[in-house]
Amino acid sequence: MDHVLGRYSEYSYAxxxxxxxxxxxxxxxQKLFGxxxxxxxxxxxxxxxxxxxxxxxxxFFGGVMIAxxxxxxxxxxxxxxxxxxxxxxxxxxxxxxxxxxxxxxxxLFCFFFLYMATRGSxxxxxDRAMSRR
Numbered sequence: 001m002d003h004v005l006g007r008y009s010e011y012s013y014a015x016x017x018x019x020x021x022x023x024x025x026x027x028x029x030q031k032l033f034g035x036x037x038x039x040x041x042x043x044x045x046x047x048x049x050x051x052x053x054x055x056x057x058x059x060f061f062g063g064v065m066i067a068x069x070x071x072x073x074x075x076x077x078x079x080x081x082x083x084x085x086x087x088x089x090x091x092x093x094x095x096x097x098x099x100x101x102x103x104x105x106x107x108l109f110c111f112f113f114l115y116m117a118t119r120g121s122x123x124x125x126x127d128r129a130m131s132r133r
Contacts, residue, residue, distance in 0.1 A: 014069075014124040020112055021067025024079065028060025051089075058082045066116070069125020076116035083110035 005012075029035040031052050034045035039052065046052030058079060065075045083106045091103030098104045121127040 010123050013119070013122050016112075017069065017072070017116060017122065018067045018124070020109070020116075021063045021065070023063070024066060024109060025060050025063025028056045028058070028063055031056030032060050055082060055086065066113075069121030069127050072121030072125060072127050073117050073119075076113040080110050080113035080117060083107075083113065 026036055030038055031046045032048075039046050046056055048057075059082070062075050062079045062082075065071060066079065087098075087103045087106040087110065091098065091101040091106060094101035094103075098107050
């Protein structure tokens with residue numbers, strides 16, 4: 001399959017980065033602005049200087065920056081750490097298996113962002129556009 005689809009790996013990575021950033025930003029929008037169901041109900045948002053508020057800042061602005069590919073490695077590293085922290089703080093105390101403690105999204109985001117931190121933003125990114133100047 002690599003000889004057929006391998007030539008598209010840069011494009012599929014870019015699409016994965018854009019979609020992951022977009023989805024991550026939605027979680028931040030819930031926390032910061034009470035959008036998309038908010039925190040416990042429509043229109044409710046987290047206090048800005050609380051753990052949820054700080055998570056919302058990382059998720060919303062980090063998600064936008066990841067989708068745009070702006071300072072991708074650095075932002076992805078911070079986002080990966082935030083997701084690891086969220087998993088161990090909120091999900092792990094509810095049980096070992098991520099599928100049972102509802103932590104699979106946090107784990108998936110954590111490891112994708114860790115991978116992105118090592119790989120960078122790739123094509124279709126502001127990082128790439130700025131490096132060409």
